[in-house]
Amino acid sequence: AQSVTQPDIHITVSEGASLELRCNYSYGATPYLFWYVQSPGQGLQLLLKYFSGDTLVQGIKGFEAEFKRSQSSFNLRKPSVHWSDAAEYFCAVVPFSGGYNKLIFGAGTRLAVHP
């Protein structure tokens, strides 16, 4: 079945530490890939997206993500986490065929940052 999996429901890191949030998808063809962040009580903000081309994508707030076709993964990374990065992070895809703009989300990873 087509799906988006974020294996880690909750992650805690120390401020200044590096971060990697995992995302795997299960689709026949490579979909369009996105990472969104949601702060408490807020809507979703786009961090970055991958459509094609360079597999390392740079986003806002110092985030980057790497697309690996062989692993069907699109992991989000940040070299040094700030306390303000505490939020919930969602990986999402738009299927290449017939998806138009229908985002299919993973369950999310809640990030806590220790001072």
Next chain:
Amino acid sequence: KAGVTQTPRYLIKTRGQQVTLSCSPISGHRSVSWYQQTPGQGLQFLFEYFSETQRNKGNFPGRFSGRQFSNSRSEMNVSTLELGDSALYLCASSGARNGVGETQYFGPGTRLLVL
């Protein structure tokens, strides 16, 4: 440019009532999508409108409906409310092209509580 706006931001209804939520997209955007966010089911796609036509629909009962006006503003309606309809309803808009996988910009959401 002003972002996506949603009204009202908070709403309390009782079971059996109906509710209408409104979304104004970013100026120039012709696609509007709606999502439901709950703790149990996560973020789920409801439907997408493009140029006043529904072109994609999620797996929700017929009690959930929507429409889009000629100025791209959109409304969604939920009839015969159930307790399980309590959720954050998010609206997103995307660019003027009739494309696939376009970047979607989210509003702050309408939080609906059904008692």
